[in-house]
Amino acid sequence: MKNLKIFIYLTILYLGYVLYLTKNKSPVMDESYDQEKNLKSYSTPPLSNHKNNEKKDSGKLQFKKVERKKQRPSSAKKDKLESNIKTPQLTLMKLSDDFIPMTEKGELIVPHVFIDGPHVLVHGDILITDLDTFNEKRMDEGLLILPKPRKWPNGIIPYEFASDLYTMDEVRRSIEYINKNTSVRLKKRENEKAYLYFKNGLNNCYSYLGYQGKKQDISLSRSCKQPHILHEIMHALGFFHEQNRSIRDEFLEVNWKNIDEKYHLNFKKIHPKAMLDPKEDFDFESILLYPPYAFALVHGEHTMIKVNGELYEGNRTGTLSEGDISRIKKVYGTSEKIE
Numbered sequence: 001m002k003n004l005k006i007f008i009y010l011t012i013l014y015l016g017y018v019l020y021l022t023k024n025k026s027p028v029m030d031e032s033y034d035q036e037k038n039l040k041s042y043s044t045p046p047l048s049n050h051k052n053n054e055k056k057d058s059g060k061l062q063f064k065k066v067e068r069k070k071q072r073p074s075s076a077k078k079d080k081l082e083s084n085i086k087t088p089q090l091t092l093m094k095l096s097d098d099f100i101p102m103t104e105k106g107e108l109i110v111p112h113v114f115i116d117g118p119h120v121l122v123h124g125d126i127l128i129t130d131l132d133t134f135n136e137k138r139m140d141e142g143l144l145i146l147p148k149p150r151k152w153p154n155g156i157i158p159y160e161f162a163s164d165l166y167t168m169d170e171v172r173r174s175i176e177y178i179n180k181n182t183s184v185r186l187k188k189r190e191n192e193k194a195y196l197y198f199k200n201g202l203n204n205c206y207s208y209l210g211y212q213g214k215k216q217d218i219s220l221s222r223s224c225k226q227p228h229i230l231h232e233i234m235h236a237l238g239f240f241h242e243q244n245r246s247i248r249d250e251f252l253e254v255n256w257k258n259i260d261e262k263y264h265l266n267f268k269k270i271h272p273k274a275m276l277d278p279k280e281d282f283d284f285e286s287i288l289l290y291p292p293y294a295f296a297l298v299h300g301e302h303t304m305i306k307v308n309g310e311l312y313e314g315n316r317t318g319t320l321s322e323g324d325i326s327r328i329k330k331v332y333g334t335s336e337k338i339e
């Protein structure tokens, strides 16, 4: 009897704790950020040459030369390699360690990728290629580059659905929302070569960054709802996560010790030169801002907090913020232009 009482008492304590954790989660997107922890990850060769150069030339040069690690002799034909891995030499901008390394052209160096089924990702949910291409071209052997995002011509984005898309209704609503509220237009694909392809995925919600000039997937699991879909469409339009902004330290403090090192990249800053919209302000309501508990090692303990020590709520509406809408307008122009 006594044991039963202790058991009931412990169960109540446990349920209370679970409830506490649930209540402290941001309403949007936390779950997808947590799931991702089970993914397989790959590190590409370190930027050792870059580091050496930096020490040698410290303070003298603004740009550093970096040799890419040579491709192992393989069946992969040189002429077939994509431009993002065949660059023999890169010129890096000199940036502090809290920035993602970047070339002078605004291309980001990717030191670490995640594999989820057929997808190869960076920054949590940004696709850089598919696994077949990654393996075929031995992309883990060279420096990986995330090119500067490109805009969709005239702000018109053709799209197509996979016929078995689980989230068809959510995607339709998201597209309607974008078309009604922003200055870009998603339209059903006719015969365009470049288009968004909404398809089913096993985990999470993923998108390529910006215009790829060909068919590009937005991969959605059953749990991807309108807020997630709008977030992914924003990536497809070419926008990074809000916490990556170079000015974010004036607004946000990152709790690095509560983030596994392999996810640190998701919280590093990105130089404005790599962005389509190097805007000066910071938007706590942006659909592209991670919630305060994203990627937490210890559940219930924040990974980002306001600089004044207060917790932020993040995007509460599940739609784009005014800031998101105005940045689309800034990059893509007004709706009159695309009518």
Ligand SMILES: [Zn+2]
Binding pocket: 124, 125, 126, 231, 235, 241
């Ligand atoms: Zn994202």
